[in-house]
Amino acid sequence: VLDLAVTLAGALDGARRSLAEAGWAEPRLEAAELYSLLVCGPASAAWSDRERAISPSLAARIEAAVRLRCAGQPRQYAAGRACFRGHWLRVDGRVLIPRPETEGLVELVVEWAAGRCREAPAAPPPLVADIGTGSGAIAISLALEAPVSGVIATDTSPGALSLAIENATLLGARERIGFRRGSFLEPLLEDVVDAVVSNPPYITSGELDSLDREVRDFEPLLALDGGPDGLGPTRRIAEQAGRFLAPGGLIALETDSRRAGAAAAVLTHAGFEQVEVRDDLYGRPRYVLGRRAENG
Numbered sequence: 001v002l003d004l005a006v007t008l009a010g011a012l013d014g015a016r017r018s019l020a021e022a023g024w025a026e027p028r029l030e031a032a033e034l035y036s037l038l039v040c041g042p043a044s045a046a047w048s049d050r051e052r053a054i055s056p057s058l059a060a061r062i063e064a065a066v067r068l069r070c071a072g073q074p075r076q077y078a079a080g081r082a083c084f085r086g087h088w089l090r091v092d093g094r095v096l097i098p099r100p101e102t103e104g105l106v107e108l109v110v111e112w113a114a115g116r117c118r119e120a121p122a123a124p125p126p127l128v129a130d131i132g133t134g135s136g137a138i139a140i141s142l143a144l145e146a147p148v149s150g151v152i153a154t155d156t157s158p159g160a161l162s163l164a165i166e167n168a169t170l171l172g173a174r175e176r177i178g179f180r181r182g183s184f185l186e187p188l189l190e191d192v193v194d195a196v197v198s199n200p201p202y203i204t205s206g207e208l209d210s211l212d213r214e215v216r217d218f219e220p221l222l223a224l225d226g227g228p229d230g231l232g233p234t235r236r237i238a239e240q241a242g243r244f245l246a247p248g249g250l251i252a253l254e255t256d257s258r259r260a261g262a263a264a265a266v267l268t269h270a271g272f273e274q275v276e277v278r279d280d281l282y283g284r285p286r287y288v289l290g291r292r293a294e295n296g
């Protein structure tokens with residue numbers, strides 16, 4: 001029986017050949033990356049597991065992922081998985097693939113929530129809203145990592161919301177997140193939150209054509225298109241946030257590094273105080289933060 005078993009090395013060699021025929025310049029690397037996503041493992045998993053006999057179902061999943069990758073799909077869609085802050089999320093064409101830059105936005109909010117709990121230990125933990133939740137990456141990370149009383153996550157896309165709910169359920173965060181369908185902060189209705197966090201669409205409509213083909217052809221336009229100046233959704237969120245944020249509450253938005261100054265000006269114009277721009281892990285200005293006035 002063992003002789004007939006397919007080892008991982010054998011399956012990945014088949015994958016490498018298909019990927020090479022499809023024109024991938026580094027087919028061995030592609031095959032290894034796909035495998036690590038499929039098993040939610042480290043990049044080295046393809047090497048450390050190479051002598052392992054693999055099940056027919058894993059062999060079929062590798063084959064299916066390779067077929068999608070050969071057709072040009074982004075790796076994460078081909079494997080159906082992405083890792084965000086160590087949390088493995090299901091992803092497909094209904095949602096943006098969460099990016100490492102956004103992990104930094106979450107980090108800032110985790111630090112803010114921890115600081116707030118330290119300064120006011122008797123106060124209830126903060127309630128946070130994640131606007132345009134997509135895969136649920138931000139909302140789920142905050143629910144699992146930050147001292148929050150809960151998260152409200154909104155999106156207009158029903159497909160994104162259903163995948164985000166699936167992810168929250170799989171990762172054990174479902175009970176701490178209220179998912180609501182609607183535009184930006186409108187679904188908050190009567191709720192008052194302590195922080196508004198968002199990675200809104202921020203590419204200008206004119207830049208869409210020059211995006212990498214994998215992004216342009218496969219990721220949802222609704223997640224990317226920020227309108228003529230790329231700041232349409234940022235402006236809407238900033239305008240609405242004053243209505244739903246508690247006095248002194250935080251707004252924390254991701255932005256395009258080329259427009260961080262303009263995004264900060266949007267927050268100032270909307271009446272936020274202590275507006276600042278922070279860098280991402282690559283040293284690019286990426287996050288704009290502000291506070292709602294205590295007496296505003």
Ligand SMILES: C[S@@+](CC[C@H](N)C(=O)[O-])C[C@H]1O[C@@H](n2cnc3c(N)ncnc32)[C@H](O)[C@@H]1O
Pocket residue numbers: 095096097098099102131132133134135136137138154155156157160182183184199200201202222223224233
């Ligand atoms: C850049 S993606 C961010 C997704 C996820 N938060 C992340 O960081 O990976 C923007 C998200 O905003 C959603 N979106 C676009 N327009 C919206 C609107 N008017 N109201 C709520 N969500 C919206 C899109 O469907 C998409 O999921």
